[in-house]
Amino acid sequence: MLQRCEACGAFAYPAREACPACLSAGLTFVDAPRRGALLAETTARVPSDVYFRERAPWRIGLVRMDCGPTMVAHLHADCIEGAPVLMSFQLDKSGQAVAFARPERETPNMADDRQWREMTADPKFRRVLVTNGRSLIGQEAAAALKAAGAKTVFVGVSEPWRPFAGEQLLRGQAGIEIVTLDAADEKSATDLAADIGGKVDILVNTTEYVRPGGLLDRRGTGIARDEIDQAYLGFINLAQAFGPAMRMRGADGINSSAAWVNILSVYALANWPAFGAYSASQAASLSLSHCLRAELRPGGVKVMNLFTGPVDTEWFQTVPPPKVAPRAVAQAIVSGLRGGLEEVYVGDVAEEIRQRLAANPKALERELDR
Amino acid sequence: MQGKNLLELAGAVSSGAVRVVDLTFTLSPDFPVIVLPPEFGQAAPVRIQEISRYDGRGPAWYWNNVTFGEHTGTHFDAPIHWFTGKDLPNNSVDTMPAKDMIAPACVIDCSAGAAQDPDFLLTVPLVEAWEAKHGRIPERHWVLLRTDWSKKGWRDYANLREDGAHTPGPNPAVMKWLVEERGIIGFGTETIGTDAGQAGHFEPPYPAHHFLHGAGRYGLQCLCNLDQLPATGAVIVASPLKIQNGSGSPLRVIALVSVN
Numbered sequence: 147m148l149q150r151c152e153a154c155g156a157f158a159y160p161a162r163e164a165c166p167a168c169l170s171a172g173l174t175f176v177d178a179p180r181r182g183a184l185l186a187e188t189t190a191r192v193p194s195d196v197y198f199r200e201r202a203p204w205r206i207g208l209v210r211m212d213c214g215p216t217m218v219a220h221l222h223a224d225c226i227e228g229a230p231v232l233m234s235f236q237l238d239k240s241g242q243a244v245a246f247a248r249p250e251r252e253t254p255n256m257a258d259d260r261q262w263r264e265m266t267a268d269p270k271f272r273r274v275l276v277t278n279g280r281s282l283i284g285q286e287a288a289a290a291l292k293a294a295g296a297k298t299v300f301v302g303v304s305e306p307w308r309p310f311a312g313e314q315l316l317r318g319q320a321g322i323e324i325v326t327l328d329a330a331d332e333k334s335a336t337d338l339a340a341d342i343g344g345k346v347d348i349l350v351n352t353t354e355y356v357r358p359g360g361l362l363d364r365r366g367t368g369i370a371r372d373e374i375d376q377a378y379l380g381f382i383n384l385a386q387a388f389g390p391a392m393r394m395r396g397a398d399g400i401n402s403s404a405a406w407v408n409i410l411s412v413y414a415l416a417n418w419p420a421f422g423a424y425s426a427s428q429a430a431s432l433s434l435s436h437c438l439r440a441e442l443r444p445g446g447v448k449v450m451n452l453f454t455g456p457v458d459t460e461w462f463q464t465v466p467p468p469k470v471a472p473r474a475v476a477q478a479i480v481s482g483l484r485g486g487l488e489e490v491y492v493g494d495v496a497e498e499i500r501q502r503l504a505a506n507p508k509a510l511e512r513e514l515d516r
Numbered sequence: 517m518q519g520k521n522l523l524e525l526a527g528a529v530s531s532g533a534v535r536v537v538d539l540t541f542t543l544s545p546d547f548p549v550i551v552l553p554p555e556f557g558q559a560a561p562v563r564i565q566e567i568s569r570y571d572g573r574g575p576a577w578y579w580n581n582v583t584f585g586e587h588t589g590t591h592f593d594a595p596i597h598w599f600t601g602k603d604l605p606n607n608s609v610d611t612m613p614a615k616d617m618i619a620p621a622c623v624i625d626c627s628a629g630a631a632q633d634p635d636f637l638l639t640v641p642l643v644e645a646w647e648a649k650h651g652r653i654p655e656r657h658w659v660l661l662r663t664d665w666s667k668k669g670w671r672d673y674a675n676l677r678e679d680g681a682h683t684p685g686p687n688p689a690v691m692k693w694l695v696e697e698r699g700i701i702g703f704g705t706e707t708i709g710t711d712a713g714q715a716g717h718f719e720p721p722y723p724a725h726h727f728l729h730g731a732g733r734y735g736l737q738c739l740c741n742l743d744q745l746p747a748t749g750a751v752i753v754a755s756p757l758k759i760q761n762g763s764g765s766p767l768r769v770i771a772l773v774s775v776n
Contacts, residue, residue, distance in 0.1 A: 307548045307669075307676075328545065330561075331561070332565050332566075369557075372558070
């Protein structure tokens with residue numbers, strides 16, 4: 147995204163008050179064409195910044211964008227002076243958006259670049275914990291992460307004495323390790339962290355507890371308590387058990403800890419009364435995720451939230467389509483980690499809620515109550 | 517009974533002449549609980565959360581907050597638990613007579629049958645065969661069904677399949693008969709529930725619950741160490757927590773067994 151002049155169409159960078167070409171004040175941020183050419187490159191061998199000093203040598207360069215501006219960018223190792231590059235803004239370890247230049251065309255093992263991996267949370271080579279293997283999303287996520295090159299995928303299963311659909315398939319896969327985990331139980335989370343807490347590079351919180359109903363059609367707080375137990379307290383248990391070690395291991399070599407992923411309902415953003423109490427539990431988790439993001443940031447560990455509309459699972463049986471396939475959620479996890487993103491909206495419903503909320507929150511509230 | 521006899525009992529416990537057998541599983545989050553179809557309310561699992569452990573939260577002391585459903589772990593069922601016992605007087609754990617908390621037991625060993633068939637059912641002829649050997653079951657005695665189920669790993673213990681649990685228990689006729697013809701005080705099992713895993717399909721459904729609680733009698737489940745009890749002569753101490761209007765509670769169940 148760069149500023150573009152509404153009057154003459156010129157792109158401006160760095161951000162400014164008036165268009166450098168025509169002095170118009172109408173500058174708005176828009177998606178800019180991403181192509182450019184590497185004008186010059188240099189390698190910082192003894193950077194003064196402590197972060198880069200530890201990671202030196204570090205390549206940076208000047209990129210002339212096809213759309214006009216020239217930018218300083220971090221460079222992929224395969225970028226060659228004079229050759230075309232593709233630019234993107236990436237979130238660095240401190241959560242800051244920085245310009246990054248990659249070769250225009252795919253090169254061998256392109257995603258393995260050292261500087262690129264600093265900006266992303268690619269599951270390749272990493273060890274991942276998927277917290278709930280009882281759910282379809284958990285099972286799909288485990289398979290997708292494994293296929294994306296994760297070294298080991300630990301899959302949490304609560305109440306191991308209780309069989310579940312898909313269990314045989316999950317148990318049979320190489321590189322997938324079933325572990326006992328009931329995130330809603332403090333001791334269970336702590337016990338597992340004692341075993342594998344030092345080697346969880348990516349934690350994918352696939353807690354899933356969906357029940358219909360709001361306030362008046364339910365009796366008592368039993369279900370609401372379960373919702374809070376699973377979504378909110380489970381989150382806290384996982385964060386307290388795994389968070390500190392992950393924060394300590396943000397710079398632990400190739401498979402350093404990299405990211406924490408939450409799968410949230412998009413109704414965390416705006417209450418859907420048909421699943422009203424569930425929406426509230428998701429809103430609480432969303433708020434908690436922002437706290438976790440701030441607390442993990444000093445260690446360079448990202449927090450990625452995936453927002454979904456109703457997923458094609460049993461508890462959304464009565465909800466008409468469109469629904470999100472669990473596999474689509476799993477694929478979005480992988481692509482989000484590869485891109486080093488903080489927020490991903492999966493499917494049409496989630497995207498629509500996001501846009502409508504930005505456009506008119508009161509109208510969205512009214513519409514959701516039908 | 518003379519006070520002297522009670523002191524003799526205490527002395528016998530202390531000397532080991534009367535052995536105390538613990539029939540209780542450790543109350544822990546790992547122990548299986550009953551699983552109902554998901555559209556019904558579920559028993560809250562056992563949760564143990566530290567309040568402090570000689571640390572900043574309490575420097576000299578260790579203690580926990582504990583939460584659980586009334587029917588978790590080794591637990592007691594009061595008559596109010598079932599619709600058949602809902603209108604009886606003193607039908608909850610807080611109002612039941614304290615004297616009912618101590619009673620002798622008859623232990624029926626069905627471990628061989630249960631090993632052959634997870635859906636093994638106790639029947640009237642089987643109890644009659646037991647009586648032929650050990651004598652008629654006296655009134656106000658517990659009948660404990662020994663299946664050695666408590667020795668299994670927890671997956672086999674719960675033994676859940678697509679169509680529900682497959683665990684041994686009593687058939688409807690024997691429950692009616694034990695309650696009406698033998699006047700038992702209660703029925704105890706090693707499995708999750710006094711009824712068989714498939715008892716929802718019986719007529720009436722859940723006959724142990726139906727007949728026991730309808731007649732003001734009690735249930736004990738998730739017992740262990742029944743193999744250490746004699747067929748007759750053990751005395752069971754089973755005092756549930758005094759939960760207001762409680763339908764049951766986890767509890768410590770012990771058996772007094774004379775060594776001679």
